[in-house]
Amino acid sequence: MVYVALLCLRRRILNVFYDVVSSLYFHIGETEKKCFIEEIPDETMIIGNYRTQLYDKQREEYLPATQGLGMFVEVKDPDDKVILSRQYGSEGRFTFTSHTPGEHQICLHSNSSKFSLFAGGMLRVHLDIQVGEHANNYAEIAAKDKLTELQLRVRQLVEQVDQIQKEQNYQRYREERFRQTSESTNQRVLWWSIVQTLILVAIGIWQMRHLKSFFEAKKLV
Amino acid sequence: MLFLGLGCLLLHVFVVFGTELTFELPDNDKQCFYEELEKDVKFEIDFQVIAGGNYDVDCFVTDPLNNVLYNEKKKQYDSFSHTTAMAGVYKVCFSNGFSTFTHKTVYLDFRHGDEEPLIQTMTGSTALTQLESSCVSIHEILKVVADSQTWYRLREAHDRTKAEHLLERVTFWSIGETVLLFVIGIGQVMLLRSFFSEKKGSVAAAT
Numbered sequence: 539m540v541y542v543a544l545l546c547l548r549r550r551i552l553n554v555f556y557d558v559v560s561s562l563y564f565h566i567g568e569t570e571k572k573c574f575i576e577e578i579p580d581e582t583m584i585i586g587n588y589r590t591q592l593y594d595k596q597r598e599e600y601l602p603a604t605q606g607l608g609m610f611v612e613v614k615d616p617d618d619k620v621i622l623s624r625q626y627g628s629e630g631r632f633t634f635t636s637h638t639p640g641e642h643q644i645c646l647h648s649n650s651s652k653f654s655l656f657a658g659g660m661l662r663v664h665l666d667i668q669v670g671e672h673a674n675n676y677a678e679i680a681a682k683d684k685l686t687e688l689q690l691r692v693r694q695l696v697e698q699v700d701q702i703q704k705e706q707n708y709q710r711y712r713e714e715r716f717r718q719t720s721e722s723t724n725q726r727v728l729w730w731s732i733v734q735t736l737i738l739v740a741i742g743i744w745q746m747r748h749l750k751s752f753f754e755a756k757k758l759v
Numbered sequence: 760m761l762f763l764g765l766g767c768l769l770l771h772v773f774v775v776f777g778t779e780l781t782f783e784l785p786d787n788d789k790q791c792f793y794e795e796l797e798k799d800v801k802f803e804i805d806f807q808v809i810a811g812g813n814y815d816v817d818c819f820v821t822d823p824l825n826n827v828l829y830n831e832k833k834k835q836y837d838s839f840s841h842t843t844a845m846a847g848v849y850k851v852c853f854s855n856g857f858s859t860f861t862h863k864t865v866y867l868d869f870r871h872g873d874e875e876p877l878i879q880t881m882t883g884s885t886a887l888t889q890l891e892s893s894c895v896s897i898h899e900i901l902k903v904v905a906d907s908q909t910w911y912r913l914r915e916a917h918d919r920t921k922a923e924h925l926l927e928r929v930t931f932w933s934i935g936e937t938v939l940l941f942v943i944g945i946g947q948v949m950l951l952r953s954f955f956s957e958k959k960g961s962v963a964a965a966t
Contacts, residue, residue, distance in 0.1 A: 562778045562792050562869055575781040575864065577912060666778055671905075691894040698901040705908045709915070716919045723926040730933035737937060741944035748948055756955060 561587075565660035571647040578669060579708035580639040582701070585673040586611070588646070590628045591662040600662050602628065608649045609663070616640025625649055633673075639708045670701040777870040779909075781809065784816065784855045785862045791852040794869060798846045802871035804829075806853070807836035807913050810920040812861030817854040823847025833857070866913055 566572050576584060590609060591600040611632050613622035621642075622634045636642060648661055674697055680690045784790055796802060808814045813833075820829040820839060823846075829839045843849070855863050887895065 562780070562794050564790070564792050573783060575783070577781070577916060665780075667780065669779070688888075688890055688894070691891060691898070695894060695897055695901065698898070698905065702901065702904055702908065705905075705912070709908070709912065712912075712915055712919065716915065716922060719919065719922045719926055723922065723929055726926070726929050726933065730929070730937075734933070734936060734940065737940055741940060745944060745948055749951065752952060752955075758955070 561664055561666035563591075563662050563664040566646070566648065566663050567660055568648065568650060571645055572663075573643055573645040574665075574667070575641050575643055576667065576669065577641045578636050578639065579704040580636050582670045582704060583633065583635045583673045584642075584644075584670075585668045586632045586644060587666045587668075588626075588630055589664040590648075591664070593660065593662070604628070607661075610647050610649050612645045614643045614645075616642065639711060670704070671697045777868065779866070779868045781864060781866045783862055783864050784811075784853055786855055786858045786860050788862075789852060789854045789856065790865075791850055792867065792869065793848050793850050794871065795848050796843050796846065796871060798843055800871055801840065801842045802849070802869065803838065803840045804851055805836075805838045805866075805868040805870075806834075807866045807917070808834075809864045809866055809913055809916045811863035812858055814863075814917060814921075816863055816865055817856065818852065819854075820849065820851045822849055868909075 591602055594601045608625050608627050610625045612620060613634055615621050616638055676690060685693060806818060808816050814835050815833040817832045818834060819827055821827055828841055831837060853865055
C-alpha cells in the first residue's frame with residue numbers, strides 16, 4: 539500500500555512536469571525549417587511549447603540539448619506579414635494573438651551554425667500548440683479571480699462558447715470568399731466561351747476571305 | 760495511509776494531450792511524428808489532406824516493436840483508433856512518395872488519454888452536484904461542437920483550395936487557348952500561302 543501510494547505520488551509529480559511538453563515529437567535537420575499552419579479566427583490566442591533533445595553518440599540516446607542551441611521561431615499572418623520573429627533557447631514557449639482571421643504559419647528552425655553539433659543525427663523537437671480556449675490556464679484564472687470550482691467550470695463553458703462563436707464568424711467570412719471565387723470562375727468561363735466562339739468565327743471568316751483574295755490574285759480561282 | 764493510497768489511485772488520471780498540427784509535405788517526402796505512450800492508453804489519429812494534387816497521402820502507424828498497426832495508401836481522410844498493448848514510442852508517418860511535383864498540406868490530430876481536470880484539486884473523487892454534472896455534460900457537448908467545426912473548416916479549406924485552383928486553371932487555359940487560336944489561324948494561312956508560292960511553277964504547268 540505504501541508502495542502504491544509512493545508510485546502514485548511519483549506519477550502525480552511527473553504529471554505536473556509533463557504538463558507542458560510531453561507531446562508529439564519529430565526530427566528536424568540542421569538547416570531544415572519546419573512549418574506548421576494554423577487556421578484561426580481573429581482575436582485568438584495561440585501558445586506553443588517546445589523542447590529539444592540532441593542525440594548523444596556516447597550514451598546513444600537523446601538528451602536535452604546543450605545551452606546555446608536555440609530555436610528560431612517565426613510566425614507569419616495570413617497576409618504574409620511577420621508577427622513574431624524571435625530566438626528562444628533549447629526549451630521555449632511562444633505566444634501570439636491573431637488580429638486577422640486566416641492561415642497563420644509557424645516556422646521553426648535551429649540556430650546552429652556549427653555543422654558538427656548535430657553529429658550527423660537529427661534534433662528531436664517536442665512540440666505542443668494550444669489554440670484559443672485550450673490555451674487558457676484555468677488554475678491561474680481561478681487564483682486571480684478567486685473562483686469556486688463551479689464558477690471555474692462555468693467560466694470554461696463561457697470560453698468554449700466564445701471560441702465557437704469566433705469560429706462561426708470566421709466560417710461566414712470564408713464562405714463569402716469561397717462564393718466569390720466560384721462566381722468569379724463562373725463568370726470567367728461564361729465570358730471566355732463567348733469571346734472564344736467569336737474569335738473562332740472571326741478567324742474562320744478572315745481565313746476564307748484572305749485565301750479567296752490570294753487565289754484570285756494567283757489566278758487559280 | 761489506506762486513504763492516501765485509495766485517494767491516490769482515484770487521482771490516477773492519464774496525461775492528456777491532443778495535438779493538432781497542419782503541415783506541408785513536400786513531394787517525394789516522408790514526415791514522421793512520434794509519441795511516447797503508456798500501456799492501455801487509447802489513442803486516436805485523425806488526418807485529412809487539405810491541399811495538393813489529388814488530395815491523397817500514404818499513412819502508416821507502427822508500435823514500439825515496429826509492427827504496423829495501420830497502413831493505408833492514397834487516402835484523403837481517415838480516422839484510426841487503438842488501445843496500446845505496450846508502453847513505448849508509437850510512430851505515425853505520412854508519405855508523399857507517389858507524387859512527383861505536388862506538395863500536400865496535411866492536417867493531423869493525435870489525441871490520447873482522458874481529459875485532464877481543470878485544476879488539480881478537481882479530482883472527481885467526490886460525487887458531483889447536479890449543477891456540476893450539468894456543466895460537465897455541456898462541456899462534453901461543446902467539445903463535440905468544436906470538433907465538428909474543425910471538421911467543417913477543413914472540408915471548406917479543401918473545397919476552397921480546389922475552387923481557387925480551378926479559377927487559376929480556367930484563366931490560364933483561356934488566355935493560352937486564345938493565343939493558340941490566333942497562332943494557328945494565322946499560321947495556317949501563312950503555310951497555305953507558302954505552298955502555292957513554291958509550287959507556282961508546277962501548278963501553272965499542270966493547268
